[in-house]
Amino acid sequence: MSDKEIKVPNIGEFKDVEVIEVLVSNGQSVSLNDPLITIESDKSSVEIPASFEGKVKSVNIKVGDKVSEGDIIVILENSEEAKNDILEQPKIEKEEKKNQIKKEAIVNDVLKKNFIEKSISGVSLASPKARKFARELGVNINEINGSQRQGRVIEKDVKNFISSKINKITEIKEIKPKTIKSEFSHSDFGEVEVKDLPRVKKIASTYLVNSWTKIPHVTNHDEADITEMEDFRISLTDMYTGEKKKITPLAFIIKALVLSLKKFPSFNSSIDDIENGKITIKKYYHIGIAVDTPHGLMVPKIRNADNKNISYISSELKTVSDQCRNLKIDKKEFFGGSMTITSLGGIGGSFFTPIINYPEVAILGVGKAQKKQIFINGKFESRTMLPLSLSYDHRIIDGAEAARFNNDIKENLGKNFAYKLAI
């Protein structure tokens, strides 16, 4: 089988056109339509593609040469073998050969048309650097309007073209969803009263929507056996007066959570900008507590909970929730948390799906503890079970890690009495 030559096709009346780029080298495999060289007249430049496939045996042209129709660009080695080499196909049958000839004719026609049209309109003049840059980025240079004389495209034009495309994509992303408006109003169906939404609810709604839409939430549900903890809690008395201490389970849960955060630092973190690939691990333990107030939900922090004992945490809980309810709390107290606890234990209900308090990465929902019959060591026992609902940011925390975290909290609230040390 003889070698095949790829020649400069018919490019109209153009002769002695300068070669500004050679895009292939010896030994390289080329496929149909792969660009071989770029030629440039005084008005236009165009790539000459391969009119058939094969392995380059020799390149007969170098940058700066002047070429005309019929000049040999490359010689492809024994093209059928090379083709088989590339595509691992059986020998080309007669029919395929015919198609190949047709393809070559089409390539040549298109090329000729392009070169002549572009020469007339002068649309795709481009520096070799810009052409290469555009090709590497997969941009069709003919779509770019050049900033130079006669519309010549330079590298900067390619960059501007790409930025404008990116901006368009961003603009599309930022289109806000429309508020759905019904053709009927509520009052069409009966008496209604329209009131102002409390300011706190309006502010909270922005944060809640942000968190719900930006963080991929997952919630793991579990139950902690707090039988011994409850016995201990209820037995607590004031050492001076001998009166029963009023400490709710929440103070114990805060302490248990701090212990778990120390073991699982990724729960005490924030990602402010996922694009920059950075995570902030906090070395402090400021636990947020969701407080139900007549003005709406507020989340003050119990600062440095690791350094406070349970009695102190309990009194601080009362102080900050009173401050929230009386609107006597500094705005700064709503920021800078490690993780939040939202407890419905004093009200009722078991499991729910809490929304993470952005920019935190997890929130612990606590339900009402109840006596349950639990099967232990072959028999049923009456145990006090506390429902836990741990929602976490799945970008940072995996399900297995969340399950281990819940196990650890259960451990801290369980028989091991980790909390006893902290009274």
Ligand code: CAO
């Ligand atoms: N299981 C069983 N009983 C519980 C309990 C639990 N998990 N948690 C609290 N209790 C009991 C307390 O021991 C207390 O009992 P006594 O009246 O017999 O002493 C009673 O319930 C009331 O407790 P409390 O709710 O006043 O106190 P707390 O420390 O548990 O909670 C606070 C403080 C500020 C979290 C709470 O007042 C509050 O606002 N809760 C609502 C939070 C909320 O709305 N979360 C939802 C946010 S998501 O929309």
